[in-house]
Amino acid sequence: MVHSHHQLRRNNRSTCANMTTGHRALRGAPYLPIALQLIFLSLESPSGALDIPPPSSVLAAPSNGKLQEVIKLGEGVLKQPEDVAVDKLGVLYTATRDGFIKRLHKNGTLENWRQINSDALLGLTVTAAGDLIVCDADMGLLKVNEDGVTVLASHLNNGVQISFADDVVESSDGVLYFSVASTKHGFHNWQLDAHETKPNGQLVKYDPSSNVASVVLHNLGFANGVALSADQDYLVVCETWKYRCLKYWVEGDLKGQTEIFIDNLPGAPDNINLAPDGSFWIALIQLRPRFMYVSWALKYVIRVFPRLGKWMIGLQNKAVVVNIASDGSVVRSFDDPTGKMMSFVTSALEFEGYLYFGSLQNDFIGKLPLTTSSAY
Ligand SMILES: [Ca+2]
Numbered sequence: 001m002v003h004s005h006h007q008l009r010r011n012n013r014s015t016c017a018n019m020t021t022g023h024r025a026l027r028g029a030p031y032l033p034i035a036l037q038l039i040f041l042s043l044e045s046p047s048g049a050l051d052i053p054p055p056s057s058v059l060a061a062p063s064n065g066k067l068q069e070v071i072k073l074g075e076g077v078l079k080q081p082e083d084v085a086v087d088k089l090g091v092l093y094t095a096t097r098d099g100f101i102k103r104l105h106k107n108g109t110l111e112n113w114r115q116i117n118s119d120a121l122l123g124l125t126v127t128a129a130g131d132l133i134v135c136d137a138d139m140g141l142l143k144v145n146e147d148g149v150t151v152l153a154s155h156l157n158n159g160v161q162i163s164f165a166d167d168v169v170e171s172s173d174g175v176l177y178f179s180v181a182s183t184k185h186g187f188h189n190w191q192l193d194a195h196e197t198k199p200n201g202q203l204v205k206y207d208p209s210s211n212v213a214s215v216v217l218h219n220l221g222f223a224n225g226v227a228l229s230a231d232q233d234y235l236v237v238c239e240t241w242k243y244r245c246l247k248y249w250v251e252g253d254l255k256g257q258t259e260i261f262i263d264n265l266p267g268a269p270d271n272i273n274l275a276p277d278g279s280f281w282i283a284l285i286q287l288r289p290r291f292m293y294v295s296w297a298l299k300y301v302i303r304v305f306p307r308l309g310k311w312m313i314g315l316q317n318k319a320v321v322v323n324i325a326s327d328g329s330v331v332r333s334f335d336d337p338t339g340k341m342m343s344f345v346t347s348a349l350e351f352e353g354y355l356y357f358g359s360l361q362n363d364f365i366g367k368l369p370l371t372t373s374s375a376y
């Protein structure tokens with residue numbers, strides 16, 4: 001009798017049958033069904049929108065698959081090289097997940113230059129003096145040169161420890177500007193920050209003359225790439241979760257003011273680099289938010305089950321980079337629509353007619369010759 005009743009329900013309501021199967025599969029996690037019910041309840045009455053806007057369809061250029069044509073540099077040796085920098089001599093630098101700063105010399109030689117013992121090395125830049133500055137999401141801001149590795153800044157001027165330093169740039173007066181992606185979540189839980197309705201990112205200024213690091217902008221939606229304009233009059237800082245980059249004036253009449261540089265990007269901006277012609281290259285990570293709303297209940301569930309929170313922000317298997325002119329207009333974009341060659345591309349650096357790509361998924365640096373063809 002019970003069996004036939006169950007069968008009837010199965011026949012009439014297939015959604016209910018699916019739920020039953022789902023519960024059976026999750027028998028090992030007794031609290032998960034409750035957690036999932038809380039999610040469904042929370043979805044019925046969302047109390048706040050997740051701060052991930054839908055990517056703009058206006059800016060999304062037709063796919064050209066150009067990133068499938070990259071040449072692989074250091075394949076198998078460069079483990080998840082998040083960012084790429086170049087010095088005056090044309091030597092490329094990257095920080096890899098195995099805790100090395102690796103150098104790629106012009107003759108093609110790859111060198112394990114410095115070992116830092118961190119799997120959280122992210123953005124880097126070469127200063128005018130020839131030092132390499134590296135963001136360590138655990139330690140803060142590091143200086144790396146022939147003498148070794150030193151911690152430049154581990155705390156802000158208010159005593160708070162710097163966590164999740166993400167990208168850095170040096171201005172001509174020697175000041176270093178760097179982003180703190182999230183003051184709340186670390187590099188290994190970066191997805192969890194997307195579930196916050198409160199932006200946790202900062203732009204920080206480090207003055208080497210006073211050895212002081214102070215917050216310049218706060219409440220940024222995951223502060224990521226930072227770059228200075230060709231004239232060094234403004235700085236661009238990208239807000240990953242907001243699909244936009246801000247312009248922060250560091251010189252002139254507008255000094256200290258902030259405006260939108262570009263918004264509605266067709267992807268979540270990661271690192272940004274100034275190109276030789278004064279435009280910018282921005283890598284756009286391709287998020288797949290599985291839920292568009294958060295509520296108190298969902299936040300609670302994510303706190304209890306962080307892995308669920310990570311799963312809820314997935315990554316699409318594709319890569320996109322865009323070239324944005326200094327006036328904020330889109331010049332061109334390159335993509336790998338299926339992730340055949342590259343995915344989770346986090347940086348694009350232009351140098352001597354080539355683009356170099358870093359990634360948190362691939363084990364090489366991608367290299368692509370830039371053509372002057374108007375098609376791209
Ligand atoms: Ca950088």
Ligand SMILES: [Ca+2]
Binds near residue numbers: 082123225270271346
């Ligand atoms: Ca980054």
